[in-house]
Every structure is written in C-alpha cells, then in structure tokens.
Amino acid sequence: MATRKITFREAINEAMRLEMRRDPTVILFGEDVAGGATLPHMEGENKEAWGGVLAVTQGLAPEFGRNRVLDTPISESAFIGAAVGAASTGLRPIAELMFVDFLGVCFDQIFNQGAKLRYMFGGKAQVPMVIRSMIGAGLRAAAQHSGCLYSIFAHIPGLKTVVPSTPYDAKGLLSSAIRDNDPVMFFEHKLLYDMEGEVPEDNYTIPLGVADVKREGDNTTIVTLGRMVHLSLEAAEKLAGDGIDVEVVDLRSISPIDEDAILKSVKKTHSLVVVDEDNPRCSLATDVVALVASEAFDYLDAPCKMITAPHTPVPFSPALEDVYIPSVDTIVSTVKSLRE
Amino acid sequence: MATRKITFREAINEAMRLEMRRDPTVILFGEDVAGGATLPHMEGENKEAWGGVLAVTQGLAPEFGRNRVLDTPISESAFIGAAVGAASTGLRPIAELMFVDFLGVCFDQIFNQGAKLRYMFGGKAQVPMVIRSMIGAGLRAAAQHSGCLYSIFAHIPGLKTVVPSTPYDAKGLLSSAIRDNDPVMFFEHKLLYDMEGEVPEDNYTIPLGVADVKREGDNTTIVTLGRMVHLSLEAAEKLAGDGIDVEVVDLRSISPIDEDAILKSVKKTHSLVVVDEDNPRCSLATDVVALVASEAFDYLDAPCKMITAPHTPVPFSPALEDVYIPSVDTIVSTVKSLRE
Amino acid sequence: MSLTSEKMIDVYETMVKIRMFEDKVAELFAEGKVPGFVHLYAGEEAIAAGVCIHLTERDYITSTHRGHGHCIAKGVNINSMMAEVYGKANGACKGKGGSMHIADVEKGMLGANGIVGAGGPLACGPGLMAKTLGTDQVTVCFFGDGAAEQGTMHEAMNLACCWTLPLVFVCENNGYAESTPCSYHCAAKNISDRAVAYDMPGVTVDGTDLFAIYETAEEAIDRARRGEGPSLIECRGFRYYGHFEGDAILYMTEEEKEHNRARDPIDNFKKRGLERRLLSEAQIAEVDTRVAAIIKEAVEFAEESAWPDSEEVFTDVYVNYP
C-alpha cells in the first residue's frame, strides 16, 4: 500500500471518509461536525467553516451531504441516545462527544443503554456505534476540558475503549471501531492532532485489543498509551544513553486489553512501570499493575511503579499544568529507581 | 453511651435526624424522600406514605417539615446541582440519588461541578454536601438498578467516597459525612438495610479515611468493603476451621483510603485478597492491589488476588445473579489457593 | 377515520391481554413466584392499545419501566414475556433482563427501560435510521409524567423536531411519579403545553378513552409517516396497582381510587363499543375466554421453562471480545 506523511487529525478524518464511502449505513453527527455553515443562510458562501471544533471532520459534510453528516443541538444525551437507537436498528453511527469531560451530561446513554442493551436483551440486539471524543491535558483548557477519564469507560462492561498514539494506529483502529459490532469509545488526544506519521492511503484495520510494542528492550517494561507513548519513548532514548534498555508497550486499546502482551513483556523484563495521563485512583494504571501482580507476580524483581497525573483536577495555569502532566524526567528517574 | 439494636436503615435515618436537629443548615432532598403524601391533597390522611423508595427517610418530613425535607421532580441533574450550589452558599444539603445506577443522568453536576468547584476557584469556596445512594446486587433488580460503581467516584479528585458495612459504621460515618466540608458520596448497600447491630443512641462520628479491622488474623489479608465484609467474615470463619487465620480489613471509606491500614496488615500477613462487588476493570480491587504491589512488594509471599463481580452487567435471573455476586466459597478457595 | 369493527376487536383483545397479564403477575408476585421490581400497567391499557394499533411490526417503540403493556400492544410473545418475568432461559431476554428490560427488537419493541426518561433519546435513533435510509417507519416514544421532568425528554423532543424525525411522543400521565403527584413535580399546566417549546403539535386526551387516543394517535402517526415531524400527546389516566409491587399506595385517597375505578378504560370501551355496535357481547366473551387461556398457558410455559445455565452470566456482553 502506498503511504505518505499525514497528521493524526487527517488520519482520523480519512478513516471516517473511507468507511463512509465503503458503507452507506455509516453516518456521523455531533456538535458542529458539519460546521453549521452548510446551512441555507450561507448558500454560496464558504461551505465548511468548522468541521468540528478542531477541524477533524472537515470536508465530510460536503462529500457526504447533510443527510449523513449532521450537526446537533448541544444535547449530548439526545444524540448519543440517538446513536444507540440507530445502531440497534440498522445504522453504524459515529457520534462525536466533543470533549470527554462532557461525559457527565450523557453518561446514562453510554453506560446504561449503549453498553448494556445487548446483555439486557439476552444477546438479541447489537449496538455497532463509535463515540469519538477528545482527551488530554496540555492545551491550557483547564479543569473541564482536559481530562482523560478513559479508566471510567474501561470499567464499564459492554464498552470497548481505544486510545491511539500515532496517525497510523489512529486510522487503522478507527476503521476497526467503525466496523465493530459493539459500542466503541474512541479517544483522541488533542495534543496529538498535529503529529505527523506515515499512513497508507487505502483502508486498513488494526484489531482492537492488540497492543503494539513501540520499542523493544530487556530491562523494564513501560506500559503506556496515547500521548504518554511519546514521552515514554523519549525517556527510553535517554535511558538507553545510560545503558538501560526499556521496552515500551503501547496498549492502543484498554478494553479489551492485551493481557498477553503485558505479561509477556514483564516476564522478559521482570519489572513494570505504567505511564498514564489519567488520574491515579481506580485507574488504568492500577488495572495494569493489578494484572501483573496477580498473574506475573513470580516474575517480578521489583515493586511495580505508576506514573500518573496526581489526584487533582487539571489546573489552568501553564505553570501548574506542566507539573500536572507526567514528565519525561519522572519516567527516567522512576525507571532508574527500580535498579537501585 | 447507651446502645441498642437497630437496623442499618434506622441507623442511617438516625444520623440524618440527629444532624438535622443539631444544625439548621442541614437539609434533605430527593425523589420521594418526604413521600409525596405530605402534600395538601392528603391533608388529614396518612402523612408519610413513603419516606424514600425503601423507607430510609421515613419520619424526617413530619419532624423537620417540608422546608427542610423536599421531594423533587425526577430531575437528578437539577437537584444535585442545587445541592452543589446550596452547599457553596451556606447550606449543608443531603441529596438522595435513589440508585447509584442513575449517576449517568447527573454525573456532570457531581464530577465537574461539585468535585471541582473548590479547586477551580482556587480554594475560595467549599462544597459541604452529601449524596446518599443505594448500591449493590442481590435484589433481582437487574442491570440498571444493581450496580456498585463506587470505583468511578473514587477515581474522581475532589470527591470523598464512603461505603459502610454495619449499622454502627453507617451512623458514625454518615454523621461525619454531613459535617465534612467536602462533597461526600455515601453508598448504602440495599441488602444491608435490614441488618441489625448495636448502635449508640447519641450522636457520634467515625472519621472518614480510617479502615476498621473487622477480624484480626496472621495468615492472609482480606481487604473488602460494604456487604462483602460480611461474606468475607463468613469465609474467615470457615477458613479458621481449617486453621487459616485471615485478617479482614473493612475499608469503610475508599477516598480517602486508609493506605496505612492496608499496608500494615499486608506486612503482617504477607498476602492479599481483595473482595469487591464492583466490576473488575480499573476498580477499587485493582487500586488496592496496585497500592500493595508498589508499596509493600517486598513483603508479599504470593500473588495478589482479586475476587470481584465479572466484567458483565448485572443479570436479572436469580439463577444468574447468584453467580454474578462474589461468593463465600470463592473467597475460601481463593485464600486456600495462596497456600499451595 | 379508520376505525373499523375488526380493529376494535383487536384493540379490545390487546387491552384484555394486558389487564389479565398484569393481574396475573400481581398474583404471582404476591405468591413470591416473581422477584424484583415489577411495575404494572393495569389501568393504562387504552394508551398502549390505542397507539400501537396504528403501527406495523417495522415501526418502533421505546418504553419505560412500566413496559408490559407496550410489549403486548407491540406484539411481543406472551409466553416469552412471562418467562422473562420469572427469569427463565426461555424468556424474551433469556432471563437476563427481567420485567424492567423486556424487549423484542424484531417486533420493533426496543425494551422496557429502568432509567426514567431514557427512551426519549433512544427513540431518536430509529427515527434517524428511517430518515437516513428513506423508509416510512415511525417510532413512538412512551414516557411517564415523571419522565417529563428529565432533561433527556427535553433534549429528545428538541432534537427530533430539529431533525424533523418521524416520531410521536406519548406521555402517559397517570398522575404520579412513584408517590409524588404530578401537580407537585410538574410546573406546566399541561404536559402537552410543552409542545410549544419545540413548535410541534401538542394535545391532551383522556387516557381512559380508547376512541380519543385512537384518533389522536392516528393523526400524529400519519403526520410522522408523511415526514412532517413529531407530535406530543399527553394521555391523562391512572394506574390501578402501586408504583411497583409491594407499594400499598398510601399516597392516594380512597376517593381518588374509587374515582379511578369508575373510569376503567376497558369497561368504558366495552360500553361505548357495544353502543356503537363496533363489537358484540359474544365477541367480548370470546376474547375474554381466549385471552384467559393464553395467560394461563403463559404461566405454565414460564413455570416449566428451565433456569438459564450459569455460564449465561458471561455471554452477550459483547458480540465479540477477544
């Protein structure tokens, strides 16, 4: 397949575009995803002013029309519920929840309806839908627009949860998510949108639930995901300079989670550091540590370590937010501390 | 203090009654907490038909009047938001979210408003409120009325989360929660309401964040909470018959969590089993294991074990729900397996 | 108007099925044979029957915690319903859902729902599906007076109107949300007044009057089918049983209960149907006998059905999960 460098944003856009071309039952909706401007009052003017708040869906409304790319009122419960209802009656909706921090106004439709419908109906229904949403700190977007919160979704039976770290993974995982027959939460870290990477032009899929070893190494396993993959790789480079050869496992999807990949790596390296931007309590970080402490305990040579955001909301001030987010330095020093 | 046997339900009612007598700024509201029936159309008839769906608030409306005990429309976002707003302007509201499974329709007001307000305002506000809510499986109440979900609340910075297991603890912890200056989630397991226990007549408090060793032992630490405390104690009895002397640590509050008590016990017993009725992923169970695997690793003689509900919604059928809930037998066999 | 004698017998059968089903479940609950939270529809039969008579199997409905009536009116198999209420493997949901979650997507019944107001958003889904694919399917969203106060209902009605979806919102105002009277929880004079908030037609009808409901629903459903968008119908009635089984209904006066009994929707319908010669005493007797047998059989079916295998706890969470 021919590849070229595109951004994470473009990769996501392309996955939707290609899947919508492939399957007429795939539709997309959310606040400003068409960009308001394709409405009659703008006839003859710029047709695509927005395409989502960070321009991820730009170009889709012109190509597929208002019938398949719909703006919504600010009514997340209604349109996520609509996605659940549409998915269980024949469509494959992609609903955009602008920021994951807005889950609080629509969580029932996700966790009590979308996630449970199949089970409650005794398997006699399916809910093939994707909810795309932005996560992550670093944009000075403060306490209500900077969370990760994916741990909450991984906690919920019936949901699948995906957190890609590269343009290549984003496109392949989103294609899989759209074709998947279960409800999938697909999280995009806002600081990754401008990141570039080689991506095939055609359609391809990456299976959900398969981790990717982004760097091989023998000394310590770093299990991580999303934007933290890049910080971990940066730390790994520095550690390599000190002769410490870490393995970086990018989970990519956290429900299902690739237990085998985690355990295999830890059995090789004998120690574990989890790097996770989410808050620390009852989180993905504790989940991975608990897995290892129960299933690979005998292989461990050192305490398991977790590097996470603190147990605080995300502060606004750049001076504080930079302290909030796990840093390359902390990763380096934590890995080193295991060898003392 | 004089004590007498009362039920878990009565203990909770009494805590509210005594705190409301003590402090005129404490008010209570939620669906049917006054019981609809104290309204004009029932003048002269039975004044207190309901007192909450499981009668926990019975008698409070007659004593304190409609001005301090208010029924609400089915509008959880509105009345929980009202609690946040009232708490930050001078009252100490107790809001009843009937079942925790309804968090999905009001989570924003809990996690983005109540929990973050103090932080976002730079410490220049406080939110002294309590949200009481029912948790737990066993009543054949099916997938949308039987969850635990407390792991989600423990994940959220800014919230405190309490899960009592006995009438005595329930009363003392609820009094503390009402007097606390932070937002507290207070969870009542519906299968415990009829449980009896010795409870002092007067007001007393139990500090939040202090675990209680419900049974001392040297062999294995069981960390547990809520209704699972009783199953764990039952298992402990059986294990004692086999010469295995387990220690049962009742967390009582999971945020703050009593890390010292957990670590102290594990350092003594050298092994850990967590018994938790919540779903397994990114949960309280993984949280406790991760704490131990990072902070008491060198004391562990065996893999940490978690006994939890499965990664499924709660099924309705008695034949299935009984399999869903962790059992005494599983606790016994898991503890035994550690000694093989 | 499309009201024929044939349809009226259909409607009568539906109402009697609901009534007998609910009376039987009340009995079974009292005997301890049926567990859990059980909310009975008796008293509100005219609503489900008068609305669903205008729907085909390809149309959809969303329902509430009080869903048995909707299921029956939408054609869900009675045996599988009863088995579900018991929690048996032969139940409509293999025993996994229970009374509060009975569903049959094949029949267009998208599930009873334990979350008040959740059906509004869900109903927009098949509405959007029909619009996207260009079919003429209509979706009816049943919701209670208490549900009218949930934010979800507001959002759903606004979204459905914005998108001109083929929906009908039917509010079953039985006067109470659990023990709380509608006069307390609802600030509107009429719930149907809220239609103005979405610029759609809104009307209040007598929820015990099958004929009124039949006519009003027909108009609204036709409108939706023509692609002209949603309507709101408020049906004022009552429930005979408590909020759920176990509730002694101490929040209603004896007077109120008597007043309700005098407005029985089935009696009311029989009387007027006979007067208008839409059905005969003989037909009524035939239906009554036949339905009694159906309910009896359903109980036997449920009693004889096996419990689900314990492995069933773990299945049906996902279509696939590696």
Next chain:
Amino acid sequence: MSLTSEKMIDVYETMVKIRMFEDKVAELFAEGKVPGFVHLYAGEEAIAAGVCIHLTERDYITSTHRGHGHCIAKGVNINSMMAEVYGKANGACKGKGGSMHIADVEKGMLGANGIVGAGGPLACGPGLMAKTLGTDQVTVCFFGDGAAEQGTMHEAMNLACCWTLPLVFVCENNGYAESTPCSYHCAAKNISDRAVAYDMPGVTVDGTDLFAIYETAEEAIDRARRGEGPSLIECRGFRYYGHFEGDAILYMTEEEKEHNRARDPIDNFKKRGLERRLLSEAQIAEVDTRVAAIIKEAVEFAEESAWPDSEEVFTDVYVNYP
C-alpha cells in the same frame, strides 16, 4: 421605574469595562500572552450590565464559558480577573481556573463554567438557600441559546418553578452555538416560549437595548425577591468576536456582521442616554478615560504577578483529606 441618571452612569461604566477588557484580552491572545480557550463577551454588554445593576453583592449569579462580562457586571475585581486569564498566582482563582472558571463567591459570582447548561442546576442552589433561610436574595442564571437545548436547563427551570425559588433565567441568545445557528439547533420559535412549559412569565427583548433589558430584568428580579418565583428573559443579540479566540467566524455572512456592528449596544445606549439626558458627553469621556486606565493597570498587574508555585497543583482539591 427606577432608572436614574446615577444608575445609567454605572451601567455605562460596566459596559465600557466589559468592552475594553474583552478587546484587550483579544489583543493579548493574538500576541500569545494569554493561553487556552477564551470566549469573549463583546457585543453582549447590555445584558450583563442591564441585569446585574438590580442585584446586590448578596445576590448570586451563575454564568457560562463566556463569563467575563458577568464577572465585571457582578463586581469582580478587574486586576484579579486579568491575572486569572494569564494564569497568575494573584488571579481570582490563583490561576487554577483561567478564563473559563473565573469566580468570586464573596461577590456572588458562582463561576464561569466550562460545561454548557451547568449553571441552571447550580443556580437552584443559592435559590434554595435563600428560601430555606428566609432571606430575600435573588439568583440570576445566565445561559446561551445553545445551552437552552441542554436537559439541565429544562430540569432547572422546572425545579425552580416547582419549588418557587427566587430565580431569574436570562438567555443570552447571540444567534449561535459555536458555528451552529440558533435557527438550526432550536426548535422553538422563541426561546422565551419555553416559559409556558413551566408556567412562568417569559419574554423576548432586544439584547442590544440596555433600557429594555433594564426594565424587564427589574420586573423579574422584583418578582423573585417578592417570593413569586422564576421568570425567563430571552435577550436577542450577537457576539463580535468568534466563538473563541482563534475562530475566524466563517459561518457568518459579511452582511450579518455589518448588521451587528450597526446595532452596537454601547453606541445605542450612548445615543439614547444623551437624548434622554441621562448622561452627558463629559461623563462619557470621563468614564472612557477612567476605564481605559483601569484596564491598562490590570494588564500591568497581571504581567507583574508571579506564576503560582508548583506545589499549588496539589492544594485546594479538598478542605481536608487525611
């Protein structure tokens, strides 16, 4: 009517403060001095000023993501606001909140809010407090046209009416929710029509007409203060800047933008105020000069303020957490 020359100068000062503050922040953002999501209130000044003039410090308001105007009108210190927008330790929230969360509970300003529609439920809180404690404090809930579609606003309006709380709901209909026009996202003809859904007074006024807003708000606030319950006021206007800084406003036509400029609320007010001799050219000039100095000082204050100490990340999460 209480409209005095003194009050009009107050109101004018508030409007000019808001305008100059916002123009300055836009500049600072363009220069890269201010980070994050910044939503400016310019164009809507008459609303915050015309409503808050009737409130005392003991009254409360809840606000939106577009909160600077509300803060200024409610008397929040300008220096501390500017420092907050910069993220400095001297900010109203010690730099932890930023533009989207500026608050001052002492002044009755319960916070800008990043969640659309969240202010409705919150506003019921001080309303309930006032009712419970028997004070005469009033709470005003500002919300946008986009927010009107959130379930929370429906719930809050119904609850406030059920409980007869001393509230006023002020909808700032600037015609857009981000890039989506109100004509698309709102099914109602007027947002004020929704008052019927809660049986409260509802009215639509010109959001650029200070005098109209002043009068309408006075009536509603008095009503609330007398314990007669909530009202809904819809103010129709526009915003001058993009949804947030960085938005090029490609979704508005040039025609529309011009039409807006011709309706400037401050020019409009000056013109009519002079005509009615409520204020003089000299007074206007004095206010303009004074406010320009205040804004200049605020920028200096913010620039000179220190960054918060890194330990501040961990504080203020709880009052106490063992």
